Amino acid sequence: MIERRRLVLVLASLAGALAVAVVAATFLGSARLSPGEVLAVLTGRADASGTESVVIWGVRLPRIAAAALAGGALAVAGAGFQALTRNPLAEPSVLGVSSGAALGVVVAQLMGPAGGVTDALRLTVFGFAGAVTAGVVVYLIAATGAGLPVQTLLLAGVIVGMFFAAAITVVTSLVDINRLGGIVHWLLGNVSAIPPRALAVFAMLGMVGFWLIAGQARQLNVLALGEEAALQLGVNAERLKLRVFVGSALLTACVVAFAGPIGFVGLIVPHSLRMVVGPDHRLLVPAALVGGAIFLLVADTLARNVVAPAELSVGVLTSLCGAPFFIYLLRTRYRGGL
Amino acid sequence: MRPLVVVQDVDFAYPGAPAGRLALAHVALTVETGEIVGVIGPNSAGKTTIIRLLTKVVTPLRGTIVFDGASLAGWSRWELARHVAVVPQDMPAALPFTVEQLVLMGRYPHAPRRFFETPADLAAARAAMAETGVTELARVPVQTLSGGERQRVMVARALAQEPRLLILDEPTAHLDLRYQAECIGLLRRINRERGTTVVLVSHDLNLAAEVCDRLVLLSAGRVVRVGSPSDVLDAGRLSAVYGCDVMVTSSAVTGRPLVQVRWPEPAARGGETRIRV
Incomplete structure (x- = not known):
């Protein structure tokens, strides 16, 4: 069928772009390695314990993997929350879910x-609990008998986000001053190289979240018609919403656990992809996984190169792009309310 | 032949409604295979609630609803959606899907576990689009359509479900005369050619009188009368149910009942004073 062929085509082109981004990111960095040195390391001709090898295998490639995972997960979570609330401005950070996850992770x-497999699990479990709490609170504030009005949902998300941010401040003020710097750095949203085993745990949890959303993609299309119409077309709307909420919260928690609350990826990536592949979630959700990986990898590579040898937080960079993007969407598409 | 739908003594109240305030009370009605039944009545008589009950969006507090010999409680959602389709009053305003994508959603209940539609699904969707005259709109986003086009697309989506029972919620409410005529022509053709049973929920009594074999008149959650249009549309009964002065004559063209409201005159005293001055 046409749709299946389109999916393969879209994923193949995005995978190609991701490969280019990975290669570029491997060659770029504040440790000035020549392309020849990088190639020598990658082909195994360089000294395995030399500086070059450590930079590539120990720093750059793990960081590339972490950035790609975080970006893909956040973009899919964004697409999930947008389908769930039928609100194109919904996104983990806008809904306050990221802040909820961050409080859980700080605790x-x-x-x-952090570092080991059990630490990764513990951080994600606490983050998930925080994300679910924030999501449920936002829903309870915003829900009316007729649904989730756009404005109320956004306001509820912002307020709940502020509350959790304040709670994080309370918790961090109890922290030993020597560890405070690390936590503040993490709160800005930073991708850093994490141990491969921990990364594997996050990747597996992320795949569960991805599957909970992508596996329901056809039902999510039907849900766009409204809940009553979806029920009348045979979709079990309650179960669908529960799965997608759990999936999106899990993806958010995973990313927050190792990279902190990076904002707006879930807004920018699905919106840009919608312009190319259209609104069908069977194309959009898988495309968001790869597209999000590309986006955050590029953003992170910029963040560690533009002010080298210093580094920007990638979360600062995505917010610098994301906030104007949000305002643009608000002004052009939703002027006068929805 | 057994009736397609039997509603037996159903009570229903929405959650949160004050105790004892029923949206529907002691409702009983049947729909025979192949007929067109109109559900009419004033605002908040329970017309939309009947649609929600028949499609299992809500379940009765008391009583049972039987579809094709089996209680609705025993039908799974997607099985029911293969047999019962609803044309809603309207769709969400911002709907970025194309007409073809939307009509294909009607195929969901036929294979809910499948990720992509099959060529057979596409054929059914294209047939439904041809029947409602929206084939040339296939690639157009639904949110850019006019009211009449949206209506036909929603009918096409319902037809793609290949239902035995088609329920229409105020199908002509947003349409001008020409589109009303097209919509009714389409409805009659579907009923005759496909043998689809139709339940038509409408405010438009004259439309219901012209199109329907039988009418169900609801008022304040109760069935007031079930019968042929000429039986149900009685001037005295309608005046009582709607709380205004209603006249019933008969159409010069079809002989069916024709309902008119005798509009109230402006308050007599004020008018007279002005004329004298």
């Missing part, structure tokens, strides 16, 4: 260091 960080 988990106080309980011990």
Whole structure:
């Protein structure tokens, strides 16, 4: 069928673009390595314990993997929340879900260091609890008998986000001053190289979240007609919404656990892709996974190169792009309310 | 032949409604295979609630609804959606899907576990689009269509479900005369050629009188009368139910009942004073 062929085509082109981005990111960095040195390391001709090898294998490639995973997960979570609320401005950070996850992760960080597999699980579980709490609170504030009005939902998200941010400040003020710097750095939204085992845990949890959303893509299309119409077409709307909410919250929690609350990726990527592949979630959700990976990888590569040898937080960069993007969408598409 | 739908003594109240305030009370009606039944009545008589009950969006507090010999409680959602389709009053304003994508959504209940539609699904969708005259709009986003086009697209989506029972919620409410005529012509053709049973929920009593084999008159959640249009559309009964002065004559063209409202005169005293001055 046409749709299946389109999906393959879209994913193949995006995968090609991702490969280009990965290669570019491998060659770029504040440690000035020549292309020849990078190639020598990649082909195994360089000294395995030399600086070049450590930079490539120990720093750049793990960071590339972490950035790609975080970007893909956030973009899919954004697409999930947008389908769930039928609100194109919904996104983990706008809905306050990221802040909820961040509070959970901060609490988990106080309980011990990060790094191992069990630490990764603990951070994600606490982050997930925070994300679900924030999501449920936002829903309860915004829900009316007739649905989720756009403005109320956004306001509820902002307010809940502010509340959780304040709660994070309270918790961090209890922290030992020596660890405070790390937590503040993480709160800005930073991708850093994390141990491969921990990364594998996050990737697997992320795949569960992705599957909960992508597996329901056809039903999500039907849900766009409204809940009653979806029920009348045979969609179990309650179960669908629960799965997509759990999936989106899990993806958000995963990313927040290792990269902090990086904002607006879930807004920018699905919107840009919708212009290319259209609104069909069977194309959009898989495309968001790869497109989000490209976006955050490029953003992170910029963040660690533009002010080298210093570094920008990638979360700062995405917010600098995302806030104007949000305003643009608000002004052009939703002027006068929806 | 057994009736397609039997509603037996159904009570229903929306959650949160004050205790004892029923949206529907003691509702009983049947729909025979192949007929066109009109559901009429004043605002908040329970017309939309009947649609929600028949499609299992809500479940009765008391009583049962039987579709094709089996209680609705025993039908799964998607099985029911293969047999019962609804043409809603309207769709969300911002709907970026194309007409063809939207009509294809009507195929969902036929294979809910499949990720992509099959060529057979596409054929059914194209047939439904041809029948409602929206084939040339296939690639057009739904949100750019006019009211009449949207209506035909919603009918096409319902037909793609290949239902035995088609329920229409105020199908002519937003349409001008020409589109009303087209919509009714389409409805009659579907009923005759496909043998689809139709339940038509409408405010338009004259339309219901012309199109329907039988009418169900609801008022304040109760069935007031079920019968042929000429039986149900009685001037005295309508005046009582609607709370205004209603006249019933008969159409010069078809002989069916023709309902008119005798509009109230402006308050007599004020008018007279002015004329004298």
